[in-house]
Amino acid sequence: MSVGTVWQAVRVPPASRRSSARSAAPAGPTWQDVEPGPIVLVSGPEDLLADRAVDRLVELGRASDPGLEVTRLDAADYTTGTLTVVTSPSLFAEDRLVVVAGLERASDDLIADVTAYLAAPAADVVVVLRHAGGQRGKKLLDALKAQRVPTVACDAVKTDGDKTAFVSAELRRAGRRADGQAVRALVDAVGSDLRELAAACSQLVADTTGLIGAEVVERYYGGRIEATGFRVADAAVAGDAGQAVALLRHALATGVDPVPIVAALAAKLRVLAKVAAVRGRGAGAVRELGLAPWQTDRALNDLRRWTPEGLAAAISSVAQADAEVKGEGRDPRFAVERAVLRVAASSGTA
Incomplete structure (x- = not known):
């Protein structure tokens, strides 16, 4: 499916229907099931989940068009008009994906350009906006919400319950399981960084077989108990x-x-x-x-x-x-x- 077709499928409803559409709006997509759209917001402080959401959109785009052009913009280096240039119709009309990172530290110029683009997004371009949190750009975020732009929430994983759920989900995605003591031991050993937890899960999946028990986690990570x-x-x-x-x-x-x-x-x-x-x-x-x-x-x-x-x-x-x-x-x-x-x-x- 081309990006243009996706855009037709998720067209913003007309003004006369927006209020009822908002009231019945479903929960936003997760990083695991987000689909390409004209604009996608990836919001929240958890960078690992945000990166996975962006990676999924790139993979889906390249599965549709191996020649997908990916452009990455950073708020810190943004100059006026850049978004217009990278989203303008191209000579060969290829599918494109533009990632705008650091929206939480955006200049007024970037906010103005994104707001203008929101009113008339290009049909053959997916624009992914990454906002890590904070109040900067709140008016723009409110406008994105009003337009029902798909939003992937990448909330911080802080509690022990959230961390153990994350570990269990990571192993389940890889077709593996760990008993409760092993999951708890891995969280205790690796700590609070989600990337390290994900890497630890990958290592255990690659290096072990069968049900992962606490003794396996102890063998790999026993010396890394987090002393917070x-x-x-x-x-x-x-x-x-x-x-x-x-x-x-x-x-x-x-x-x-x-x-x-x-x-x-x-x-x-x-x-x-x-x-x-x-x-x-x-x-x-x-x-x-x-x-x-x-x-x-x-x-x-x-x-x-x-x-x-x-x-x-x-x-x-x-x-x-x-x-x-x-x-x-x-x-x-x-x-x-x-x-x-x-x-x-x-x-x-x-």
Whole structure:
């Protein structure tokens, strides 16, 4: 199918029908199923997913026309009129795809040119707009939304639940499976970077056979446990002082500042305190806290080891450490390690 044919299939509805079309608009495509259109917006901070969306559009275009001309523009280098030039009718009328990257840092000239192009896109060109987030170009984004331009959401993958779901999906796409412990171990070992997680999945698929178990992940990635503040906090709240201190010292040795570690401890304890205050009122009261389901589930599980007195002592210790790492103490590293040990000890009072 040529790009021109795709353009006819996704023509913007006339003004008289736009309001009803918007109200019934389906969810946008994912990077896995996005199709070529006159304009496609790839929006969100997760670059790996954005790159995959663009790569898919290029592959689809080249499957239709091996001679597809691909032009890439960057907002940082954009000059007025460039978009008009690269989308103007060509001598041989070949299909073309133009990727405009960095829309979140676009100049007024680029925003003006894209806005003008939106009013009359070329029939034989796919223009892919990449916006990584932020308020810059909001009027243009609103105009794209009003025109019902297909939008691929590339939201940041932050939570452990999102990361494990990503790993499972990556392996499933490759025709492989891993047990729950293996998925959890891989997320713990490789960390929060989605590209590294994807690369790790590819390596395991290429180098192993059958169901992937935790022992396989340990063999490949056992030495790469990510020692972030949140993992320190998880171990301390679980009462595992040895693991918490080991993770803390590794984090500090690799350049992590004590301030965000204390902040992670405080955040973890705040969630515990919120859930503890309402858990006796039923599931409805817990849901009203506005926490993600995985947060409440984990907090309820953690609270089995805690008493109100222990939680109060832990919060007090972290408050003291917070003041000390922000200038009131002589040794921030000592302050945060003492807080970690006190939190772990307070958990043991349950």
